Every structure is written in C-alpha cells, then in structure tokens.
Amino acid sequence: MNGLKDVGHLFRFLGLFVIAFLVFWVIRGFVVPKSFGEYGHYRGAAITEIANHPIKFAGHQACEQCHTDEAATKAKGAHKHVNCEACHGAIYQRLPAAEAPPESLYQRMLAFAGLRLPADPPLVRHADDPMSVTPVKPDSAVLCARCHTASAAKPKEFPQVDPAEHSGGVPCATCHNPHSPVIGSDTSATATTGGAK
C-alpha cells in the first residue's frame, strides 16, 4: 500500500480542477448571451436585431392609399410594373440634423450623463407628414434617360432612345406623362406595351 501513501496531492490537484471548472461555468453563464445556441452556433437575438432595422422604402401600396389618381393612370400604362419609389425615391427620409425636432428632456438628461451614442438623424415619412416631408420631384430629363438611353447591352424589346436626338434637351415630361408614357395613352385603357419609341 506504499504506492498510495502520497496520493493526497492528486486529490488536491483534482480539487483545483473542480474549482476551476466551477469558476469557468459561472463566468460562462454571465458572459455567453442567453440566446447563443438557440438556433445554432450564434446569438439568436441577432436575428431580431437585424429585423428591427428601420424601413425606408415603404412599398407602392403605401403611396396608392392617397395617390389614387396616379395609381389608376399608371395601372393602365406602360409603367404599370414600375413601383412609385423606383422613380420618386424612398418615402422615408432622414431629416437634416438642423431640421430635427428638439430633443426631449429625457434625451438631454442622457446626453448630460454622457450616456448617449451619436445617433443617426431621425427618419420621417412623407405619409405621416405630407406637407413638410415631400419627396423631390424627379427631373424627367435625367430620370427617364437613366432607363431609356439606348445601349447595346439593353434588351432589344426595351424602348430606347438617344435623348439628345429624340428631344433635343426638352424634358421628357413635356410630351410624355411619366405615369403612362405612350403619347395619347393617358385616357386609354389599352396601352400595355412599349413606351417612348
């Protein structure tokens, strides 16, 4: 039994291991987020955080609630598949910092305590405040040319022109209604193909 005479140091060593493991387990419990491993080897709550990013393109349904006339014209014309924000830009806009609404008392308290991170200017929506937040009216000479300038890389059936030759610099909206661009088609319900030829 002489072999087990000095076995005490092994138990002390084992005890150290057990303590170290418990310390590791407790620290891990605090450090690893609760949602880690919920779906896989990542933080499940990250999915929610990404899903909460603010929306800026509201979708054509939002515009059509108020602008029924334009929606009706567009639905009959060659641009019926072009969504409103494709030309008019996103309905949500960031207010310039100078025009941002005054901060609340609570926000100022946070700033006083040095707790506030620099935030993006607030998002405002044309649909919420239609008078003060207005999308910029696009310049048709630039906007239309972006799609309809002739190029060998574009599909053959897509209506294309050389803007300089076609209009000589006159804005497209002078002759064409952008919501239903085939000339004379504004009131017609049959114009479904082609655009400015």
Next chain:
Amino acid sequence: MNISRRHILVLLPAAAVAWKHVLAGTPEDSPNYKMSDHWWGMLIDIPKCIGCGNCVRACQTENDVPDGNFRTWVERYHVSDYHLENPEVISPDGGKEGFPAVKVGDEGKYFFVPKMCNHCSDSPCTQVCPVGATFVAPDGVVLIDPKYCLGCAYCVQACPYGCRYIHPTKKVADKCTLCYHRITKGLTTACCEACPTGARQLADLKNPKDPIHEFLKTHAVQVLKPQMATGAKAFYNGLDGSVR
C-alpha cells in the same frame, strides 16, 4: 467617479431602458413571422436587366451602405467574338449611376448582370467565421451579427462571389441581409421594390404558391459557380456561360 444624487436620477431611467432592450426577445413588428415557414432566395432575370442602377441606389438608401461599398452591384459584360472566354467586365461605382455608352461598331454581345449575396445554404463564409458572428438563419438568409463580429475578414476572403466588405466605420463585416427587416414584415426587398423591369424577384422556396417554382420548371436557370457547391440561392435566368 463620485456618484451624486443627480447622476442616480439620470442613470436609473437609462438603466431601465437598457434592461428593456436586454429583455426584448421577439420582433414586435412582425409577430406573425415564422422563420420555419420560409426559405428565401432571389430570382435574377438577366434578359430583363437594363442596367439603370436603381437597385444599387435603393440598397444604399435602405441599408445605409457607405459610399464605395456595395451590397448589390451591376456588372456589364462585353463578350467579344475573339475573346469568348475572357469577357470585359465593368461596374463603374457599382453601376449606381449607369454605364458609359457602348462604342458604335463594337462587335460582340453586351449584357448586364446584377450581383448580390447568393444566400448560400452551404455558405463558405459562415463556415470560416471563428466566433459564430455569421450564420445561415433558419429561413435561409445569411446574416451577420455586428456585435459578435471581430472584423477579421476571413469571411470576406471566403466568399467566392465577393459579396462581403468590411464596413469602414463600424469595422465589422457587412453584406446583403436580403432586406431581412422588410421580408419579415411582408414587404419585398428594396432592390426588388425599385427595379423598374422586374429583373429581380424575391423568392420564397418554401411557399408552394410562390411563382418561383413555376419559373424554375419552365426556364433554364443557373446559379453562379455551381462547381463550388455553395448551395447558392440567387437563381439567374439567361446566364451567359462567360459570367464568373
């Protein structure tokens, strides 16, 4: 730091708000969204793309993408008669402001190819991440957790499609989220919303009513770099053999 009564008064409500964020578990705006009901992808119809750059601009606006980086971009291919294997590819500023005119008399064929994250189901980028910061969500969207990302850029190198970049101010990896904040609320992606020709279509492969199924049956659809077996879910219709 001496904590005065004034500091306590300020800190307590701040702590309460922070705690609310800590406890926040499910997205409040999309209570009916079930991840297990979806498997997202994208259909890109090359013959419909006119290279207007609307998708690139919409993506930058929607996702606050910094200038010079792109979550989606448009390339113009020029396959000349004499260099079938080596097409000339340009993408000035991601195609955001359009493309230079094609020289008169240039032979060969020209076409546009929109590029974006392919949301691979066996994605190389998620496999190399050392900290579990990037992952394939249960609905098939490849996402990045910016709070976990170290910015080591392994994933930027691993992506065979060049879809990732390091955000210049946040110093973490960034890429297309397939507008996750939109699709979980029933909207389509910003690029699809802004595309005037319908060259991009969001596809839900788990939805039996999604037109993608009929389209895949009736068209010759390909993914990029199929030899890499990434399980890419950006489906290209009319893809030329010269596209890399």
